[in-house]
Amino acid sequence: MEATWARLREAGRAFRARNQQARLEPLTVLLDELAQTDSALRQRLADRLPDATGFHPSTVRAGLDLALSEWTGEALRALFRTELGDGTSTPAVGFSSTAVLLGGALPMPSVLSLIAPLAVGSTVFARIGRHDPVTAVCIGEALERIDPELAACLALTAISHDQREAWEALLRAECVVATGSDETLSEIAGRIGPGTRFVGYGHRLSVAVIGAGSDPARVADALAIDVALWDQLGCLSPTAVWVMAPDGTVPAALETELVRAFTEITKRVPPGKTPPEAAAKLAQERDGAEFRGASDGRVRLHTGDGWTLVIENSSRPRPAPLHRFLRVHPVPDLRSLRDSLAPLAPWLAAIGLAAQPEEQALLVEGLRTLAPSRIAPLGRMQAPPLGWHHDGQGVLSRLVRFTDIEV
Amino acid sequence: MKSPETELLRWMRLHPDERDEKRFESIALALFAHQFEHCTPYRRFCEGRDRTPETVQGWMEIPAVPTGAFKELRLASFPEERTKHVFRTSGTTTNQRGELHLESLEAYEASLVPSFERGVLPDLAGDVPVRMLLLAPSPEAAPDSSLSHMLGVMQRRRGDTESRFFVEDGELQTRALTDALETAAITAIPILLCGTAFAFVHLLDAMQATGQHVVLPANARIMETGGFKGRARAMDRSALYDWITDRLDVPDERIVNQYGMTELASQFYDTILSRPEEPRRKRIPPWVRVRMVDPESGTEVANGEVGVIRIVDLANTGSMLAIQTADLGAMRGDGFEVLGRAQGAEARGCSIAADEMLSAARS
Structure with missing residues (x-):
């Protein structure tokens, strides 16, 4: 785990040297691919998710079609502008490291949990959940193809519940994003340091x-x-x-x-x-x-x-x-x-x-x-916009520190 | 002709350990006919399934009442004014509590006593007093608790003068209990701790906080029951047993789990004390039948396969003898195993079931 964090620190330094637009660009490409029903990335998800998650292939295809069609690169740019502004009067700085604890078998929350911290310039060390071992891997593979330098800012692990030391190492990130039951979230919140930003998405x-x-x-x-x-x-x-x-x-x-x-x-x-x-x-x-x-x-x-x-x-x-x-x-x-x-x-x-x-x-x-x-x-409940306020929170704003410049 | 209850009581008293298929069948069908006639909601339910005393040929065909229905309707086969006792579920998962209405406690107690003795005290002669330390409220403090009633009955029959209940005003009296444990540990009287799994967690938490260990003698035993549904904290049963062993020095093979529910008059105990040489499983009293059924088709699954636990309990004389639980289990030889949800298991989705959420809202 320590070696992975060291590698991510190195990759993060190089990635953050880019300007904001250059950081965002590969992620917009990724989302545009996800939005295309015939893209290789979409096909891979549609092919691999049914066996991994237990959903019927038709459910996976229909669910992805409805949910991802409007999660485009342009939607990410718009979200960035809406939540973080132009960065002049109130610059926003992403945390240098984010641990993402993925949960559940639905792919869309995983997609968003992975790309949002990357969009604000953070490195991401993600723990893959038992019910969806596919989505994060597909995203990682796609990033490797689109932009290897960005892909180096993402690391995946599948540590089990009882690997205490590994969990402690994972939770040493500056920011921790977790999806799970209220019980799980409170357990995680109790294990992170006092200075760590915790963003929890509970079961609703x-x-x-x-x-x-x-x-x-x-x-x-x-x-x-x-x-x-x-x-x-x-x-x-x-x-x-x-x-x-x-x-x-x-x-x-x-x-x-x-x-x-x-x-x-x-x-x-x-x-x-x-x-x-x-x-x-x-x-x-x-x-x-x-x-x-x-x-x-x-x-x-x-x-x-x-x-x-x-x-x-x-x-x-x-x-x-x-x-x-x-x-x-x-x-x-x-x-x-x-x-x-x-x-x-x-x-x-x-x-x-x-x-x-x-x-x-x-x-x-x-x-x-x-x-x-x-x-x-009705009929659009499973198609939230990219910037929907999951648990009443912003997508990007919880992953950054704002500085109000008043002079 | 004798009433089905009289016939049942005679059988239970004369032959408390004897299986008798013919007698079981005849009492079950007579009870079904009685309950069909006197409980209108049940009769309508049965008629909806085309099952009547005329069409039902064997006990396996008796329509089983889902346990949830006890929260909705009074399911008794006698007039309300003849109700002598009502037991209520804890109501941990919804605001409604299930109720078992009893016209008499005779069959209830005729069932609980031999099952408890055989499951928890099989190595002790009937006249040997036991130091019963009970992690539950007394029957006087919780008159609608079937667990408190059961423990009260057993305390009167088998408890020594120092036996007592340790939950007062809803709080486990951990200090008094650990004092009683230390005192009991140096006596020759057999010790029995009984309570809910969650109460044991409270006790062990308190002992851990003070670094306390009590070495109970080899004749000590523990009976724990209930799960963690609706509780803020859950624990795997094997982890709980390890913790008990660590703090109280009672080994796994001296800990008996009881599977029971308010809606049932009979309880099921692990065979670990009565048949220690065999794998742990739940013993089925002779007046009860347990089957595992496929939750979708309702048909019986093969021995050893997982299904939903369906119970026909003749001791439910005034209520419903056939009960459909929501618990999973598997038949193991002449007994069965209750399968709990694996701890640490992640939910497959991110939706919360409304009963969990309603429970949280009301806690």
């Missing part, structure tokens, strides 16, 4: 809201893709949907369309492997819904090949086992909606919204006080 959840006047077929299709992508395991995947229903019942037309849309999306984007523990939880929640439904006709269970829909009888949030399991809650008004979502607010990544313009404005106004990181159109 998302929900959807459908306005009263929405077109059932259109919103059902949009919601189905938001749920199906990444098998609902991403923090931007809606775990439940609240339907504005003044009479307190989910409209029959929407229920019918949801069943159709979930059936259809499963054919186009089949689910991946479900681990036994998740399958056990899914079975428990399905059986529970069946049990409640036997005594309450308002609770209805629909299941298909790898998906579950539960029409609920109230707006109260319930356990969400993920893996394409969606609860559909009726909610009579905005106040009840806010009350229902309030317990989830500290963990809300995104609210997917479909409503007629007038109702949409009211809903946005009402929901923004819950401070989700995004309020996004």
Whole structure:
């Protein structure tokens, strides 16, 4: 580990000697390649991720298509300008070293966690997560081809949990970026030095809201893709949907369309492997819904090949086992909606919204006080812009030190 | 004709260790018919699956109630006004607590006593008093805790005069407990520590903080139960046992895990003390049947393969005898193993399940 840090220090010195534009340039090339569906880099990810992550190849392809199409080089330049300005009155300096602890099987957070510190001139020593051993390696290989000097600023490791000394060495970086559960993040935060910048991205959840006047077929299709992508395991995947229903019942037309849309999306984007523990939880929640439904006709269970829909009888949030399991809650008004979502607010990544313009404005106004990181159109929940405020934070601004020059 | 409960009690008292398939089947079907008739939500659930006393031919066909349903509905086969006792789940993962309503504690206790004796005290004659140091609130302090009730029953039957509960006002009295351990360590009375795994972590934390070790005698034993679900801190069971050995000098082969749940009248104990020469597994009492089923198809998996644990417990006379858990396990010989989630396992995605988050919001 020490030898790697020494090599990174050396590489970082040479890389930081470049001007800002020259530092950014190879990363814009990388992102443009990622955005192209037929690029070698995209093909490699699409080919290698299914076996490594357990997602179905169609899910990987559809997920990458939707998420990366707008993560272009120009988007990175714009993000740089937006978050760091032109660097004259308030120059921003990246940390000389950043340790990145990757987590989860979704590739997009890994892409962003790796390129963002490089974009601000930091070297990156990344620990690859068990569930995605592919993305970081593909990014490293691509950088080697695009700009070997930049590639030398990136090192990867796959140290295991019990390699205590290696972890201590890794966490000696000036900045530590980590993705994981709140428990993992607090453990990491407790192990880093007092002067180290810590940027943690915790596990979050998302929900959807459908306005009263929405077109059932259109919103059902949009919601189905938001749920199906990444098998609902991403923090931007809606775990439940609240339907504005003044009479307190989910409209029959929407229920019918949801069943159709979930059936259809499963054919186009089949689910991946479900681990036994998740399958056990899914079975428990399905059986529970069946049990409640036997005594309450308002609770209805629909299941298909790898998906579950539960029409609920109230707006109260319930356990969400993920893996394409969606609860559909009726909610009579905005106040009840806010009350229902309030317990989830500290963990809300995104609210997917479909409503007629007038109702949409009211809903946005009402929901923004819950401070989700995004309020996004239904069907686009899995396609955040490059600069989305993940956990309410800036992408680049947390990775630099600003200096206010006031003289 | 005798009621199914009377028949069950007679069998349990006469032959507490004897498996009798024919008798099990007949009591199970009679209980199913009784519960079908007297518990409306269960009857509707069964009818939805086309399972009625007329169509169900064997105990394996009895529809199993998901444990989560105990949080939603009163699942009892007697009128509410005849409820004598209610046990509640800890409610660590959602705001709702599961409830087991009992009309009588007779079958409950007829099940718990022999299972406990055989699992935890198999080497001690029935009249040998035991120093029971209990890491739980007393039944008086926690009347709806099935664990406290069970420990209270056993304390009355087997505990010596110094046996006591060490959780007061929700706090483990670590100082009093370690004092009691040191006193017990120099007596000849067999020592038994019982409590939740999480309570043991508290005890060991306190002992570690003060550098304390207690060398318990060779006849000491430990019974721990429960997991770490909903707790801020989790620990692998083998790491917990190592820690216990380190601080209390009780070796792994003297530590018994109990698998139980509020929704069930019967409990399952490791065979490590009763059959030390065999691999550790959970013993199944004669009045209980355990099967591992595929969570997607609901069909039984082969012996040794991983499935979801489904239990038919005849001691659940007034409640639901067939229970579908959300726990994974595997049959091992004539017993079974409960499979926990590997500690340190990273989540595959970055979404948090809503029950974990709701739990955190309410803690």
